[in-house]
Amino acid sequence: MDTLLQVLLDGMLNGMLYALVAVGLCLIWGVMDVINFAHGEYVMIAMYVTYWLGFLMNVDPLISMFAGGLFIFILGALTYRLIIKYTIGKPPLSALLATFGLAMLLKNLCLNQFTPNFRILSDTWLGDKTFLLGALIVPVPQLVTAIVALVVVGLTYYMVRSTRFGWAIQATAMDKEAAELMGINTERIYLLVFGIGGATVGIAGGIMPTYLAVHPEVGTMFSLIAFICVAMGGFGSIPGALVAALLIGIVEALGGYYIAPVFKYVAVFGLYLALIFLRPKGFFGW
Amino acid sequence: MVHCKSRMTIWLLVAVAVTLMLGVAPAPTLAQEKIIKIGTIFPLTGPVALAGQRCKAAVETAVEIINNKHPNIKVPLAAQAGVLGGYKFVLVHTDSQGKPDVGKAEAERLINQEGVWAIIGAYNSSVSMPASMVAERAKKIFMCGASSSAALTQRKEMKYFFRTASTDEIESQEFIDVLQWLNKTQKNANIKTLGIIYENSVFGKNASQQALKAAAAGGFQVVADVPFTPGATNLDSEVQTLKSKNPDALFGAVLGADYALMVKTMKKMNWVPKVSLNYCSGYQDPVISKQLGPDADYFMGSTAYSPEFASMMPAVAEVEKIFKSKTGGVPFDSDSIQETIAMLVLAQAIEKAKSLDPTKVAETLYANTWPSPLSLSGKVAFVPGGQNKYALSLITQLQDGKYKKVFPTEKADTKPVFPMKPWDKR
Numbered sequence: 001m002d003t004l005l006q007v008l009l010d011g012m013l014n015g016m017l018y019a020l021v022a023v024g025l026c027l028i029w030g031v032m033d034v035i036n037f038a039h040g041e042y043v044m045i046a047m048y049v050t051y052w053l054g055f056l057m058n059v060d061p062l063i064s065m066f067a068g069g070l071f072i073f074i075l076g077a078l079t080y081r082l083i084i085k086y087t088i089g090k091p092p093l094s095a096l097l098a099t100f101g102l103a104m105l106l107k108n109l110c111l112n113q114f115t116p117n118f119r120i121l122s123d124t125w126l127g128d129k130t131f132l133l134g135a136l137i138v139p140v141p142q143l144v145t146a147i148v149a150l151v152v153v154g155l156t157y158y159m160v161r162s163t164r165f166g167w168a169i170q171a172t173a174m175d176k177e178a179a180e181l182m183g184i185n186t187e188r189i190y191l192l193v194f195g196i197g198g199a200t201v202g203i204a205g206g207i208m209p210t211y212l213a214v215h216p217e218v219g220t221m222f223s224l225i226a227f228i229c230v231a232m233g234g235f236g237s238i239p240g241a242l243v244a245a246l247l248i249g250i251v252e253a254l255g256g257y258y259i260a261p262v263f264k265y266v267a268v269f270g271l272y273l274a275l276i277f278l279r280p281k282g283f284f285g286w
Numbered sequence: 287m288v289h290c291k292s293r294m295t296i297w298l299l300v301a302v303a304v305t306l307m308l309g310v311a312p313a314p315t316l317a318q319e320k321i322i323k324i325g326t327i328f329p330l331t332g333p334v335a336l337a338g339q340r341c342k343a344a345v346e347t348a349v350e351i352i353n354n355k356h357p358n359i360k361v362p363l364a365a366q367a368g369v370l371g372g373y374k375f376v377l378v379h380t381d382s383q384g385k386p387d388v389g390k391a392e393a394e395r396l397i398n399q400e401g402v403w404a405i406i407g408a409y410n411s412s413v414s415m416p417a418s419m420v421a422e423r424a425k426k427i428f429m430c431g432a433s434s435s436a437a438l439t440q441r442k443e444m445k446y447f448f449r450t451a452s453t454d455e456i457e458s459q460e461f462i463d464v465l466q467w468l469n470k471t472q473k474n475a476n477i478k479t480l481g482i483i484y485e486n487s488v489f490g491k492n493a494s495q496q497a498l499k500a501a502a503a504g505g506f507q508v509v510a511d512v513p514f515t516p517g518a519t520n521l522d523s524e525v526q527t528l529k530s531k532n533p534d535a536l537f538g539a540v541l542g543a544d545y546a547l548m549v550k551t552m553k554k555m556n557w558v559p560k561v562s563l564n565y566c567s568g569y570q571d572p573v574i575s576k577q578l579g580p581d582a583d584y585f586m587g588s589t590a591y592s593p594e595f596a597s598m599m600p601a602v603a604e605v606e607k608i609f610k611s612k613t614g615g616v617p618f619d620s621d622s623i624q625e626t627i628a629m630l631v632l633a634q635a636i637e638k639a640k641s642l643d644p645t646k647v648a649e650t651l652y653a654n655t656w657p658s659p660l661s662l663s664g665k666v667a668f669v670p671g672g673q674n675k676y677a678l679s680l681i682t683q684l685q686d687g688k689y690k691k692v693f694p695t696e697k698a699d700t701k702p703v704f705p706m707k708p709w710d711k712r
Contacts (some may be wrong), residue, residue, distance in 0.1 A: 003526070007523070007526060008522075008524065008525070009523075009525075010522040014519065014520055014522065018519075028507055035540045039468075091510075107331070108331070111331060111335065115336070115339065115426075116331075116336035116338075116339055117336055117573055117616065118336065118542060118543040118546060118573070118575060118577065120546060120577040120578065122579055128550070128554065128581075129552055130554060130556070137555060137556060139554050154693075155308070159514065160476040175694060182382075209552065211554075212545045212547070213547065213577070215336070215542075215543050216331075216335070217332060217333050217335070217543075218519060218543070220517060221515075221517050221519050222519055225519065245393030251305070253522060253523055255523075256522070256523025256524065256526075256527075257523040257526050257527060260513075261512050261513065261514055261524040261527055262486050262514060263525045264515075264523050265515055265518075
């Protein structure tokens, strides 16, 4: 029983991290219908921002994650202004290939500048701390990440559902031309959505160096899982992405432990395929 | 208008003619320059890019030594410039990304388009396998430094494939020898059960198969067989599985950042086996102890070279200076040094064969024992299938961030810390 609870706890904590990575993608994909293949590279760059701030200036990731968020906000806005803007209204493949190219550029830039060396930030505030909850081992860095994820996902959801800006986002997502007729500056909405989507994933990447090594390939698998979270949750649905991420974390942990460790991603992708077959719109899709 | 069009046609024809002439002209020049093109295939990007970049630097180091006079370096051919009376090596690097299909395509491109004379690579066993088949078909020599899959040299029909490094078959037997030695020499060691954690790749699967075979022969019971996806976001289920089975000993075939994640996850779950022995570059990576700090300590593994071996291999120091200049100060590790050795042995064979006929050079490679001051055994000789029969590695344990030699005892410089210290007592 203790093992089952431990596996569930680990799965939920990993799921919350996936949610934090996925929420930005959800916003971008849901609102703009743009598949951002550079999402994993955003995670990686935010990790480097935090790592270097920690390594060179001794700033803890708990603080520098906001710098990571800001950096990726700017990177996201620039991505829109310099690349995505020119693909709007073009065949969907244009944006997809453009972001794929951006991903290659960012990854190879980091390979060139930082080498493929993996880097671990030592002596962080959270470090490798754990505490016991009965027989359960609770890892503090992952727990704090889960709390950060809840706050960020909650705030993003609140922003989209309950603010004028969020209503403008929803209107733009539903019908761009109608939104423009209502006086919404959709250009600005797109720019900010890309920026805010980047900021959330920047915060995710920013906190990850507390317990994960930083290297140019680190974002790849997170990006893949984020895509599945968004597709499973329903395009544009933030609660959907959260539920899907939690489910993926739990399925991954249970499948990995009770069937076979190598089966954990098979279980996740199998679940995705089954869901797409039964409910193509995802859990809460429009 | 017609006049203008005909003038354009004339200019176009002139341009084509000039281009054709330029295209043809350099060939004799290149031949006169006495160049031997060697293609390299390494994972320069992808999950094990770190190792691939170092392997590339290692081959470059060897070529720099062979192409120029280095009287201060005590390795064969260092005192002269080039081979066969002035032939220089030129490297053509390619990136396999660690993917077999990409590596195979690059091997084909190197041979058919770049016209390389031989290939060195490919680090990943999964890439070396198909890429060497391409070279074999084209009757080109394929020098393999660090791929460890035993299957590579079990292809007895291969005539042009040569590997200098040890194999996971040899290492598995060494690991079992270590367990038996610990059972004999350590009080209450009582090592009976074994867990294996390995990446789900040709390298990992071969290592696990060899481990299973060696464990069965050595009388150890394998209680946990744990493959994982390289580049995974976490290794929680993997380590949880190991923890619940709690094997006495753990064999690991885990590379790069995955190795760091495995160690961190073991710490998070507060579990260590009595002894952990690791294949290949995860454990051997010189940055591991720097990045993991004290957490890296007390793990063990096979090591063909680390800077702590300097007194046993004095020739390495000068060569390593050149290598470090290419890696930002990172020294050789067990894998990268094998690529330098592979290139040096190939150059020696060309010089000895006095020929650039690949078949003759391959026969020469088989027919001789090659002095190799960068190898732990000091020499290299190949048996059918292309395996270096003198490939040797020692068992080391990381203690205070240093690779300490612990087995075999006649070469040991310290005693192993056994059992591994639990995380809460470090």
